[in-house]
Amino acid sequence: MENTIAHDLMLLALKPSDGGRRQTASLSYAIPAVLLAELALGAALSLNGKQVTVSGQHDGQLPEALRRTLDAARQAGDRKPRVLVQKVRKGSDIGVLDDLVRAGQVRRSTRTVIGLFDSTKEIATNAHAVRQLADQTQHALRAGTTDQRTLVLAWGLRIARLEKQVLGDDYRQLRKQAERMCDAGALPDVVLEVLRGGLKAREAMESSASSTAVVASS
Template sequence: MDLLIVEDVMLLLLDDESGSPAGAGTLHYSLGGALLVDLALAGRIEVGRKGVTVVDGPPTGDPLLDDALAQVAEKRRGVHPLLFVLGQGLSERVVERLAERGLVRRETRKVLGLFRTTTWPAEDARHEAELRDQLKRVLVDGEQPDARAAAIISLLNAINVLYIVLDDLPWRAVAKRASEIQQGEWVSDPATQAVMTTNAAVIASAAAAASTAAATAAANS
């Protein structure tokens, strides 16, 4: 099944049983970052000192990517503000796409008989299981990651949910391996280097957002 990185990240963040996402406090940043990496993987953006710019080309044919390209093209922004712009309302669009593919299902109920809440538990977990197996081979067995796997691992590690998403791994070794992948020293081909340059900027912004959210939660507890 050919999913975008942002869809794979959303699928991994959703708990299969409860249908609620891990890292909810920074979800718009993490999904916005994943979408930005999707654009980099498609060769449609460049990240420079003055911000993110669109690389000329025809529409991608994917409404999510084309809408994101239009937002990037509105004006030159840095990565951090752009993640916020791209992330607004993105989770709803992504889970709807996952539901259309039959990977999750919508469950709506009332809390205390008053407040309506919607969750997205797993419907068909086969693709997610294959993705988890790939990430485990990279993190535990030392398999060389492709740009997609490296971007997913790096982003989940940056927002401190990798240990939640993959909760049955030897974490000391996994943390070291995830940091190595995040640094991108394994990259050799130019196309992957361009993706990982974007990814590096994304994870720096996402990590800062996660730290701020954690500090705010601690102050309010």
């Protein structure tokens, strides 16, 4: 299987020590945003004013994860980026993870805890390759890369709140470097709008959860 950017993001989101996924709630917004961004890189999506529309064009045979996302985007119709991310979000992270399991890049183990419930963990089968991916991403960003795949992955880490865990303590500096490259035109406008839509969708979720918590505690 040829990994999409979302598959690489999911691999980076797996805990290398004991399995499981970091920042599950945030990741569920990052994965669909990155899938949409990769579709946009392949000319399958375009901007129509402030809305994202399916253009009907793409480069050759799409990987399954991108095809699922394109179908969901087509069903959603023309939408503002934040709304489109929310529309295609359902099950997108699980779908990407299942792809990795079927491809043998992730192994899944389930065990019963204290005889009451099942605990499932997912662990990358090649932890060294995942560490290499993290190191390559970090070094590329530090060097001011204009590689579109790397920049979209960096955005995915930001939306998923995984920058510090993956990129290290200087992640803020690396984020600014990536932003400078994007501002200089390294990513098309439609790609940036979709990624910003993912960030806004995650922030809206967090704001809603915070408000709910305040009401519950009052």
